[in-house]
Amino acid sequence: MKKKINLSLPNGFSLIEVLIFVSILSIFFVVATSVTVVSLRNMKINEHKILATYYAEELAEWLRDQKEADWTEFINKSSETYCFKTTPITDDWLTKVSGDCAPSDYLITANGQPTIFLRNAVLDGTNQVNIKITVSWTELGNNYEVPLATVFTRWED
Amino acid sequence: MRIKAFTLIETIIVVGITGLILPVVFSIVFVILQQQTKIIRLQEVKKQGDFVLSNIKTAIRNNAVEIYTDRALTDQKCHDLNLYDGSGGNNFYFKDKVGRWFNFYLDNDKISSGSSLFAGNPQDLTNDKVIVSNFSIKCAKQSIYSPALVTLSIALSFNTTSTRPEDTAQLTYNTNIKLKSY
Numbered sequence: 001m002k003k004k005i006n007l008s009l010p011n012g013f014s015l016i017e018v019l020i021f022v023s024i025l026s027i028f029f030v031v032a033t034s035v036t037v038v039s040l041r042n043m044k045i046n047e048h049k050i051l052a053t054y055y056a057e058e059l060a061e062w063l064r065d066q067k068e069a070d071w072t073e074f075i076n077k078s079s080e081t082y083c084f085k086t087t088p089i090t091d092d093w094l095t096k097v098s099g100d101c102a103p104s105d106y107l108i109t110a111n112g113q114p115t116i117f118l119r120n121a122v123l124d125g126t127n128q129v130n131i132k133i134t135v136s137w138t139e140l141g142n143n144y145e146v147p148l149a150t151v152f153t154r155w156e157d
Numbered sequence: 158m159r160i161k162a163f164t165l166i167e168t169i170i171v172v173g174i175t176g177l178i179l180p181v182v183f184s185i186v187f188v189i190l191q192q193q194t195k196i197i198r199l200q201e202v203k204k205q206g207d208f209v210l211s212n213i214k215t216a217i218r219n220n221a222v223e224i225y226t227d228r229a230l231t232d233q234k235c236h237d238l239n240l241y242d243g244s245g246g247n248n249f250y251f252k253d254k255v256g257r258w259f260n261f262y263l264d265n266d267k268i269s270s271g272s273s274l275f276a277g278n279p280q281d282l283t284n285d286k287v288i289v290s291n292f293s294i295k296c297a298k299q300s301i302y303s304p305a306l307v308t309l310s311i312a313l314s315f316n317t318t319s320t321r322p323e324d325t326a327q328l329t330y331n332t333n334i335k336l337k338s339y
Binding site: 036039040043044046047050051053054057058061062064065068069070088089110 | 185188189192193195196199200203207210299306328329330331332333334335
C-alpha cells in the first residue's frame with residue numbers, strides 16, 4: 001500500500017534549521033578570515049624582518065669600512081648615537097642624535113622612497129668600539145626591532 | 158501535483174551569492190600567493206648576496222697578499238698610492254701566500270670565482286635564480302705603509318622578466334676589505 005504524503009505541510013527548512021546552518025557557516029567564515037588575516041600579517045612582518053636585517057647588516061658593514069679606512073677618525077665618532085637615514089649609505093655620519101632616531105627619520109631608499117624603518121647606531125668606547133645597531137619599525141600598532149651588536153677593535157685577527 | 162524544484166528566483170539568489178563570495182576568496186588567495194612569492198624572492202636574493210659577500214670577504218681577507226691585472230701576476234696594482242678599478246673583475250687577480258692566483262668576476266649575470274688551483278674550471282657563486290646587475294671591484298692604498306683596501310660593490314636582483322615592484326627584489330651590497338697579509 002502506498003504511503004500517503006501529507007500535502008498540507010509546506011516543504012522546506014524550519015527557522016531553527018536555517019539559523020543553525022547560517023551560524024555554523026558564519027563561524028566558519030569568521031575563523032577562515034581571521035586565519036587569513038593573521039597569516040598575511042605574519043608574512044608582511046617577515047618580509048620587513050628580512051629587510052630590517054639587511055639594513056642592519058648594511059650599516060654594520062659600512063661602519064666596518066669606516067673603521068678599516070681610518071681608525072683615528074672612527075674613534076672620534078665614538079660615544080655618540082647616530083641615525084642613518086639613507087640606503088645605500090652614501091653620506092658620511094649623517095645625524096647625531098641623543099637617543100633614538102626621531103619618529104620622522106625614516107630610512108630613505110636610493111629612489112627617494114621613504115621606508116617604514118628607523119635605523120640608529122650607538123657607538124661606545126675608546127680602545128674598542130662597541131656598536132649597537134637597531135632597526136625598528138611600527139606595524140599595525142606593534143613595535144618591532146632587529147638589534148645587531150658588534151665590537152670593533154683596531155687590530156683584528 | 159506540483160514538481161519539487163528550485164524556483165528561478167531561488168537559483169538566481171544562490172548563483173548571485175556564490176558569484177560574490179568566489180571572487181573575494183580568490184582575491185585573498187591571490188594576495189597571499191603574491192606576498193609569499195615576494196618573500197621567497199627577497200629571501201633568495203638575500204641568501205645569495207650574504208653568501209657571495211661572506212665568501213669573497215673571507216677569501217680576500219685571509220688569503221690575498223698582492224693585487225695584479227693579469228693571471229701571470231706580472232702587473233702589480235695598489236702597491237703604490239694609485240687607485241685601480243677592476244670594474245667587472247676580469248682584470249683583477251689576487252696573489253695568495255704561496256704565489257697562486259685567484260679572482261672574482263662577473264660572468265653571464267653570475268659571480269664566478271677562479272683560481273689557479275682549478276684553472277679553466279671557475280666556480281659560480283650565484284645561480285640562475287639571481288641576476289648580478291652590478292659588480293665592481295677596486296683597490297686603493299691610504300698610505301704607502303698601510304695595507305691595500307679592496308672596495309666591493311654587488312647589486313643582485315631576482316631573475317624575472319616582470320618589472321612590477323611586487324615581483325622584483327633587489328639588494329645592493331657594499332664592503333671594504335683590508336688585505337691582512339701584505
